[in-house]
Amino acid sequence: MRRRPSPPDGGERPYRAAAARTRLGRMNERLSDRAAAGALRAAVAAPSIHNTQPWRLRFDGAGFDVHADARRALDVIDPDGRALHISIGAAVCNMRVALAAEGWGSRLERPGPSGAEARIVPTACREPSPSMRALAGAIAHRRTNRQPFDDTAVPAVVLDALCRAAAGDGLRLVILDPVRGGAVLALTQAADAVQRADPRYRRELAAWTTDRGERRDGVPVAAFGPRPTTAALPVRDFGLELQRAERDAARFEAHPRLVVLHSRGDGPDRWLDAGQALERVLLTASVHGLATQPMTQALEVPHLRRLLSPPGGHWHPQMILRIGYGHPVAASPRRPLRDVMRSTACAR
Structure with missing residues (x-):
């Protein structure tokens, strides 16, 4: 263990005063352009329903505003904006993780100014933990994986880590047994x-x-995944209307491992919280080498979503994930930062 340097002559009080002055100096530092731009790029890397990337970002030098982009809403499967808010929550989580990895705390304000869904205000600097650095490093490597997974069981210690990542005020991750x-x-x-x-x-x-490679949003053909050889695993067919998309059939795992993220309460604030918890789970899964795939069809049909709610009416399902060990897949495209910025600050 590294020893703390001995206090100078005069005892412990001058040493503490010097340390306090150092902390105060760091608190008065402004976020660097590099750290601000890194936080914005992390937000853009977040997952979103159908890769719609339904956010607009703004940095004014003192904080980040995250706005919903209604032009990118999905009116048929997401008429209430639940999935849109979850997507924004994932972007908020990435931004806060990126700031933490640079040594900054953050305060979340909801709603933000000028109609923003959230405002993230950097707070006092602090030493980032190794686990936070690992989460930040996973942002660029997290993927939605629609390929077959191995039949290898996910260890209990990893499942516990996912549950801890989701845990929060009125949030929980439920690991489903084969019957459920x-x-x-x-x-x-x-x-x-x-x-x-x-x-x-x-x-x-x-x-x-x-199937056009120049597009920077949506789900490209390369990310569709193969068609399962059995209907037991209902993977969403993104090529349903794209006749030119040729896809192979493949055998998926016999017993997919599913987890369900629940929130206590249901509404925009809870959806935003669920999005943050979801992204913590996805980043933690990536750190542990797990592949993940959202399976949200049952959450998009209201009467079927109600069947997924536990008795009592207090907990509401917000995300279903298929998890396991699979081969790496390519990243889905992202719009350049300048296209999602409401201001040109730090967009360079």
Whole structure:
């Protein structure tokens, strides 16, 4: 253990006074352009429903404002904006993790000024922990993986780490056993059939899928994943309306491991909290080498979502994830920072 240097002559009080002056000096520091730009880039790297990236960002020198971009809302599967708020929450989480890895705390204000969903204000500097640095390092490597996973079981210690990552005020991650997992898969399959039969859903899905490489949002063909050889795993078919997309069939794991993120209460604030918890889970999974895939169809059909709620009506499902060990996949495209900024500050 490294020893603290001995206090100078005169005892402990001058040493403490000097340390306090050092802390005060760091508190009065301004966030550097490099740290601010890093936080903004981290926000852009967040996951979002159909990779819509439904946020607008602003940095005014004192804090970051995160606005919802209503032009990128999904009116058919997300009419209440639940998934949009979860996506914004994930961006907020990434921004705060990036700031923490640079030694900055952060204060979250909701709602933010001028209609912002949230404002993140950097606070006093502090030494980042190794675990926070690891989470920040995972931001660039986190992926949605729609490929088959191995049949290797996820160790209990890793599942515990995911649950701790999600835990917060009125938030929890539930690990499903095979019986409950099978029931959720059945509901997902039923929801998938309902959605496929809706021409509005098919049009909305087609609007956010593309085989054109120059597009910087939406789900590209390379990220669709193969078609399962069995209907037991209802993976969303992003190529439903894209006839040119040729995809192979593949055998997926026999017993997918599912986890469900719940919040106590249901509404925009809770959805934003759930988005932050979700991203902490996804980053923690990435640190542990896990692949993850959202499976949200059953959450997008109201009467089926209600069936996923535990008795009592206090807890509400916000995300279903398939987790496991899989091969690495490429990142989905992201819009350049200048396209999501409401101000040019730190957009360079």
